Amino acid sequence: MISPSPSHPITLPTADAAAVLGRDAQVIAGVEKLRFFPLAVDSGEGSYLVEPGGRRLLDLSASWTAAGLGYGNPEIARAIADAAASPAGVSGLSAISTDAVALAERLLDLTRMPSGSRVYLGNAGTDANEAALQACRRATGRPRVIAFIGGYHGGMGLARAVSQVLNATAPADPHVTYLPYPDPVRPRTGDATETLTQDLSALERNLDIGDVACIIMEPIQSDGGLIIPVDGFLRGVRDAATRHSVPLIVDEVKVGLGRTGAMQAYAHEGIGPDIVTYGKSLGAGLPLSAAVGPASILDCGTASTLLTSAANPICARAGLTMLNILDREDLSSHAADVGAQLTGELAQGVAALGLEAVVGDVRGRGLTIGIDIVDAGDLGRRAPYRARKAAYRAWQLGAVVFYVGGNVLEVTPPLTLSEREAHEGASILLQAIAEADTVTDEEIAPFAGW
Ligand SMILES: Cc1ncc(COP(=O)(O)O)c(C=O)c1O
Missing domain, CATH: 3.90.1150.10 (Aspartate Aminotransferase, domain 1)
Structure with missing residues (x-):
């Protein structure tokens, strides 16, 4: 060498x-x-x-991508200082702030979700995924979550249970199933197209059982080894979810909001999720996350996450400013x-x-x-x-x-x-x-x- x-x-x-x-x-x-x-x-x-x-x-x-704008951005620093100087409370649980509502409206706009969609505002990628996963179980009345081998969605609770990289031997929740995620660099069968076909068939067979509350997927697996799935996988999962009327959660916590060269990483295959989750860079240095999806799911189970600091107005101001900068620049x-x-x-x-x-x-x-x-x-x-x-x-x-x-x-x-x-x-x-x-x-x- x-x-x-x-x-x-x-x-x-x-x-x-x-x-x-x-x-x-x-x-x-x-x-x-x-x-x-x-x-x-x-x-x-x-x-x-x-x-x-x-x-x-x-x-x-x-x-870990949380500093999407780097460190010490003066516009973010000013926005946070202004919001902290006269905060609209510091909790969104029992009072709502103009900034939190504006951030939710902005995220609905950005994701082009259908009217009647809702936004959960939280603190970390983990709780955004947790809120989405639990809401899918409640809304569908079905228990099983399909996640993918090599996936990571959070460090606690159900978000951790669906994270196969943390549960190498068996899922930490009896109603979680891990399915293969087709890797074009090391295709399981030796051939990327054949691997894709097999992996989508496995998904189809699992959905046929009829007990699935939702599918959760990263558009690019990061913690699993930076795997950009075989072309056609995201589209295939989307189509299968639609055919079976199973909500699809796309986890954009790590690679969303511009990082892949598109505002949404899922846009590389032109798909749209039912629920999309964000975190990390959204708060521009402050803890902020979001799940965006249909009211029929995210309105289900009022007061079931109950984090005091969720929708914190100071974090919301930081998030709004971050999205402005992302767009403007x-x-x-x-x-x-x-x-x-x-x-x-x-x-x-x-x-x-x-x-x-x-x-x-x-x-x-x-x-x-x-x-x-x-x-x-x-x-x-x-x-x-x-x-x-x-x-x-x-x-x-x-x-x-x-x-x-x-x-x-x-x-x-x-x-x-x-x-x-x-x-x-x-x-x-x-x-x-x-x-x-x-x-x-x-x-x-x-x-x-x-
Ligand atoms: C894809 C993905 N989802 C969710 C999470 C969890 O985010 P947090 O650590 O902010 O809870 C991570 C963290 O690495 C992640 O990479």
């Missing part, structure tokens, strides 16, 4: 960062830790996170352009640096990009240990990137990423992959990641 000459010198975190990490180990609960390297952050600016002591890191994760087109540049530079760099033995595939849509790390150029030989080390090396070199599906570096920078930053990101990632072996087992041992 040819190694690039190191262009990004390693600058290890300062003593200040180490001190924060030491305190973290003493006080922050392990139940909310998913750590890939010793990252401590003091502030953020644009596409960069700044460690205590001042080291700047290009954030190629955008805080046409950030989905920007994501398409700069994403194509970044994917192109990565693919060219893999060839130019002779990294084909360790990079099996570079794939993406807009700024949702996966770098599939393997052994001996063989897609059948995933290399999770190398992905872990490459992510760690990238952090040493000055970038934040995490891995998903065990062996895929997931590149989801802020939608505002500039061309120069995309170039810097590609260069750091290529160097990190080439130099992954310089990271020792001892260094990564404390960082289990996924």
Whole structure:
């Protein structure tokens, strides 16, 4: 393998960062830790996170996509400060604010849902999916939820139970069924078209049973390994759901709102869901999520989620401002352009640096990009240990990137990423992959990641 000459010198975190990490180990609960390297952050600016002591890191994760606009956007900061200075209460449970209503109207507009649709406003992707899933069960009177192998929809409750990546051996809920999600890069049968046909037949057979409350699907599986399904899958699921009158929930929490180069990731196959869920980037840094769907489902079971901070007016103002910026700056087109540049530079760099033995595939849509790390150029030989080390090396070199599906570096920078930053990101990632072996087992041992 040819190694690039190191262009990004390693600058290890300062003593200040180490001190924060030491305190973290003493006080922050392990139940909310998913750590890939010793990252401590003091502030953020644009596409960069700044460690205590001042080291700047290009954030190629955008805080798992939650920082869609990057960090410190002045318009968002002003909107939040204004809303917080004279808040319309801080709960939407028993009083509604103008901003929350305006946000709901805006989301109905954006999704072009039929009139009579409703919006649930919540705090996180998890509760938006939970609210949608539970409402489907109540509205249909049917128990079973169909979800997909490799899917992730949330960390608690039914949203967790339908997340196959967290329930590898069996669903955590007896009425959840996981079905295959066709991966064109590693088609189960060896052929993408045949895999698609088989997977849609499996879905059809399950729907025929007649006890299905809803189907929940990611338009691109992210935590499952950045899998862009075989062309025709989203359309096939949509058609099957319609034929059986089963509501289809499309989870856009991670890749929605411009990230794939279209406002909705499901639009790449021209489909429309019955319910769509959003989270992460929607709140532009504040906790905010939404589920948008028919009143016949989302009005079912009044007061059944009961989160005090749902529809929080300050978060709603942030969300409204975020959607204004997304539109005004046409950030989905920007994501398409700069994403194509970044994917192109990565693919060219893999060839130019002779990294084909360790990079099996570079794939993406807009700024949702996966770098599939393997052994001996063989897609059948995933290399999770190398992905872990490459992510760690990238952090040493000055970038934040995490891995998903065990062996895929997931590149989801802020939608505002500039061309120069995309170039810097590609260069750091290529160097990190080439130099992954310089990271020792001892260094990564404390960082289990996924
Ligand atoms: C597709 C998808 N849905 C839902 C969630 C849950 O979102 P949150 O962690 O904000 O609850 C995630 C989080 O990673 C996600 O990737």
